[in-house]
Amino acid sequence: MFIKRIEIRFTMAKKKKFRADFRKNREDRPRTSDWTRRWRQHGFEDESPPQSERISGKGEIARRRTVRGEQLDQSETPGLGIHLDVDESVCRPGRVLSVLGLHSTVEDASGNIYQCATRRLLKTLATEQRHVVAVGDRVRFRPVEGTDSPEGLIERVEPRHGCLCRTVRGRQHIIVANVDRLAIVVSAAEPRLKPNLIDRLLMAAEKGGVRPLICINKIDLVDPAGLQPLAGVYGRMGYEVLLLSAKTGFGVERLRRALMGRETVVAGQSGVGKSSLLNVVDPSFQLHIQPVSEETEKGKHTTTTARLLPLAGGGFVVDTPGMRRFQPWDVTAEEVPGFFRDLRPYEHLCRFPNCTHTHEDQCAVKNAVADGRLDERRYESYCHLLSGDGD
Numbered sequence: 001m002f003i004k005r006i007e008i009r010f011t012m013a014k015k016k017k018f019r020a021d022f023r024k025n026r027e028d029r030p031r032t033s034d035w036t037r038r039w040r041q042h043g044f045e046d047e048s049p050p051q052s053e054r055i056s057g058k059g060e061i062a063r064r065r066t067v068r069g070e071q072l073d074q075s076e077t078p079g080l081g082i083h084l085d086v087d088e089s090v091c092r093p094g095r096v097l098s099v100l101g102l103h104s105t106v107e108d109a110s111g112n113i114y115q116c117a118t119r120r121l122l123k124t125l126a127t128e129q130r131h132v133v134a135v136g137d138r139v140r141f142r143p144v145e146g147t148d149s150p151e152g153l154i155e156r157v158e159p160r161h162g163c164l165c166r167t168v169r170g171r172q173h174i175i176v177a178n179v180d181r182l183a184i185v186v187s188a189a190e191p192r193l194k195p196n197l198i199d200r201l202l203m204a205a206e207k208g209g210v211r212p213l214i215c216i217n218k219i220d221l222v223d224p225a226g227l228q229p230l231a232g233v234y235g236r237m238g239y240e241v242l243l244l245s246a247k248t249g250f251g252v253e254r255l256r257r258a259l260m261g262r263e264t265v266v267a268g269q270s271g272v273g274k275s276s277l278l279n280v281v282d283p284s285f286q287l288h289i290q291p292v293s294e295e296t297e298k299g300k301h302t303t304t305t306a307r308l309l310p311l312a313g314g315g316f317v318v319d320t321p322g323m324r325r326f327q328p329w330d331v332t333a334e335e336v337p338g339f340f341r342d343l344r345p346y347e348h349l350c351r352f353p354n355c356t357h358t359h360e361d362q363c364a365v366k367n368a369v370a371d372g373r374l375d376e377r378r379y380e381s382y383c384h385l386l387s388g389d390g391d
Contacts, residue, residue: 021126086155091140116152134174135306163208165329176265185268189221199381203339217273220245237341246276270322
């Protein structure tokens with residue numbers, strides 16, 4: 001019996017060790033290429049010529065190392081895909097409130113705020129992420145003693161859910177993690193309304209498992225009746241649409257009820273009034289705002305970094321910087337029709353099973369557009385997304 005117990009414990013320990021991929025950095029070049037600079041600095045009198053030269057691209061340190069933890073399914077938990085083992089007696093659970101450069105603001109369970117750096121092991125793991133830590137992350141961090149202000153070191157990022165992600169220079173940018181609702185804010189005017197941006201954010205919400213809420217702000221600048229066709233298109237698909245005015249307060253109480261008790265990320269282009277709406281919903285935020293440029297009718301990027309803010313009545317909101325372009329992350333051309341709710345009833349009625357609904361004959365989607373059963377603008381937005389064009 002004693003031998004069997006030893007074998008079981010050894011097997012369980014072995015399962016927590018695996019080889020992880022690391023970035024190819026933090027090492028010397030395998031081939032020396034700075035001979036001229038070295039000669040000008042100190043010559044070669046005290047140096048003996050090398051007898052051999054490494055030509056392998058592997059370098060001094062292998063790009064794979066053995067780490068302790070477990071591998072996660074990245075299709076279910078976006079991120080590193082690795083859950084590292086940490087010392088639970090030393091590390092505290094925390095929530096990332098904001099990320100600025102190499103440092104993150106983390107709040108622990110007692111409400112204490114720490115300025116945290118990220119463990120080097122996390123930063124050097126091979127990943128498609130633009131940044132390892134994102135706003136809204138639940139982390140394990142180790143407080144650092146002997147500092148003037150509370151500081152810490154993030155040791156592990158917990159598995160994520162409900163992420164809003166986009167593509168930035170071919171890499172995954174997780175704007176916010178662990179939210180259950182996305183408030184898509186657009187303006188009826190100043191700047192002009194961009195329905196295609198709504199479609200892209202709706203796709204990102206569907207992809208990330210987040211419930212969307214469409215908010216059309218600044219209706220005091222237009223005739224609200226002119227917005228009914230657009231609101232009706234999204235309403236018929238089951239999306240919740242709110243007509244709002246941060247200036248007059250119209251619809252703000254409905255928005256407050258929609259945000260209360262939930263964790264919501266607020267996203268949209270610059271100048272649409274995201275911060276203004278949040279200031280009306282909870283005046284304690286006192287977020288900085290600026291008027292839209294009179295020359296370009298565009299926002300001035302007043303909000304520079306995403307921040308997680310607690311609501312007075314319960315829940316959180318995440319105020320994000322304005323975006324002028326948004327490309328959803330990791331969406332193939334074959335997946336695009338599945339994210340358009342209004343296209344789904346028709347896509348299986350086409351003659352060809354691999355129909356792209358763009359140029360094929362006997363396409364049920366194109367016929368529905370021609371007959372007026374599908375909104376023509378939504379179909380054009382689908383074609384832009386399918387071709388990979390930016391917004």
